[in-house]
Amino acid sequence: MFSATTTAVNAGYYEATTLNAVDADLVAGNIRAGVNIFGVTGNSNVVDTTSGNAVAGDVKAGQVAWVDGLAVTGTIATLTLSSATTNVSAGYYAATNLPAVDADLKAANIATNVTIFGIAGTLSTTPAAVPKTGQTNSYQTWDDGYHKKGAAWPNPRFTIGTGTNGTNCVTDNLTGLMWARNANLAATTLTWSNAVLYCQAVAGLGWFGYNDWRLPNRRELASLLDDGRKNPALCNTAGTGGWTENDPFTGIKSDNYYWSSTSYAGITPDAWCVFVGEGDVWLRPKTDACYVWPVRGGQ
Numbered sequence: 001m002f003s004a005t006t007t008a009v010n011a012g013y014y015e016a017t018t019l020n021a022v023d024a025d026l027v028a029g030n031i032r033a034g035v036n037i038f039g040v041t042g043n044s045n046v047v048d049t050t051s052g053n054a055v056a057g058d059v060k061a062g063q064v065a066w067v068d069g070l071a072v073t074g075t076i077a078t079l080t081l082s083s084a085t086t087n088v089s090a091g092y093y094a095a096t097n098l099p100a101v102d103a104d105l106k107a108a109n110i111a112t113n114v115t116i117f118g119i120a121g122t123l124s125t126t127p128a129a130v131p132k133t134g135q136t137n138s139y140q141t142w143d144d145g146y147h148k149k150g151a152a153w154p155n156p157r158f159t160i161g162t163g164t165n166g167t168n169c170v171t172d173n174l175t176g177l178m179w180a181r182n183a184n185l186a187a188t189t190l191t192w193s194n195a196v197l198y199c200q201a202v203a204g205l206g207w208f209g210y211n212d213w214r215l216p217n218r219r220e221l222a223s224l225l226d227d228g229r230k231n232p233a234l235c236n237t238a239g240t241g242g243w244t245e246n247d248p249f250t251g252i253k254s255d256n257y258y259w260s261s262t263s264y265a266g267i268t269p270d271a272w273c274v275f276v277g278e279g280d281v282w283l284r285p286k287t288d289a290c291y292v293w294p295v296r297g298g299q
Contacts, residue, residue: 060092112176124176124297131174134226134235144227158237158248168208170248175223180213180294183258184251192271192286195259199294207294216295218262218272218281225279233279252276257290 002014004023019038020026031042052067059065059074066072079091083102098117099105110121129151138145154173160181161167170181186198196215203213226235237248245252254277263286264270270283273290284290 122297131223134228136228153235156237157235160237160248169210172223175220176297177216177220177223177295178210178297179224179249180208181249182251183249183293184253184291185294186292189256189289189291190259191289192259192284195290195292196261198292202294203296210296212296213294214296215259215261216293218260218274220295221258221260221274221293222281225274225276225281227279230278232276234276253291257282257284257288258293259284259290 002009002017002019002022004025020040026038026040028040028043029046031037031040032046032048033042033044035042049066050068052065054065054067054072056072056075058076059072060076061074061078063074064071065074076090076092078094079089081088081093081096081098081101083104099119105117105119107119107122109123110116110119111123112121114121132148132150132153133144134153135145136148140146151174157173159171159173161169168181169178171178185202186195190198199213199215203211207213224235225233227233229235232252232254234249234252236244254275257273257275257280260272260274262272264272264283267283269286271286272281273284274281
């Protein structure tokens with residue numbers, strides 16, 4: 001008979017048998033994966049673990065690893081990322097996304113042309129320099145047209161179609177403000193209070209993909225003026241030549257004022273307005289009816 005205690009086989013006659021009957025340990029669970037011994041293929045779970053060097057502190061808590069033939073039960077606790085610190089303690093972290101860890105990780109809080117963890121910024125970082133007025137003619141030596149001082153306007157001054165909804169928005173590359181391309185979006189004139197409420201309603205409806213539309217303040221509205229022009233006194237896309245419809249804005253109204261959101265400190269029932277026909281900045285009673293031009297963004 002064969003013997004299970006040795007691999008040597010003596011010369012002689014052997015009655016018919018099976019090798020695993022001679023040695024019951026000849027089974028798949030006792031043979032290394034990828035090895036076949038006398039027709040018995042090794043189990044895929046039987047591997048050489050002698051190269052392993054993990055210890056309990058290297059394995060997630062509740063999980064089991066095998067090292068050098070011994071089971072190692074992990075002790076690394078599951079941790080949660082915190083938005084309160086940039087330090088990340090060693091540990092196992094459950095799957096998440098970083099904006100869920102810190103809600104401030106969003107495009108509006110990241111500088112334009114900067115991408116943080118896959119989120120491209122939309123926040124303008126344009127310095128608050130005093131820009132040129134646009135007046136290039138000199139009417140007396142040493143006047144504005146003579147010196148032409150101030151921060152130069154970018155070229156292009158405006159970019160059309162920067163909103164999420166086609167060409168309905170225009171971005172001013174000088175100020176970083178985004179304007180409704182249609183300067184008569186309300187299709188009517190409104191009192192000051194209703195103009196404020198109109199922009200609030202537009203924001204609530206998420207027009208053109210944004211929910212932060214508002215009535216511009218006095219200086220934001222006046223930033224569109226070009227003191228080198230009239231009827232209307234507005235800049236075109238390139239910042240040169242005469243203003244024309246569709247370049248960049250549509251629906252410009254030169255027959256009345258546009259409301260700003262800024263009240264007059266001396267007489268609070270009045271608010272500041274801009275007349276784009278002549279480039280005037282003036283006061284009107286809030287009960288008057290003027291045009292509305294929504295804006296968003298800014299510092």
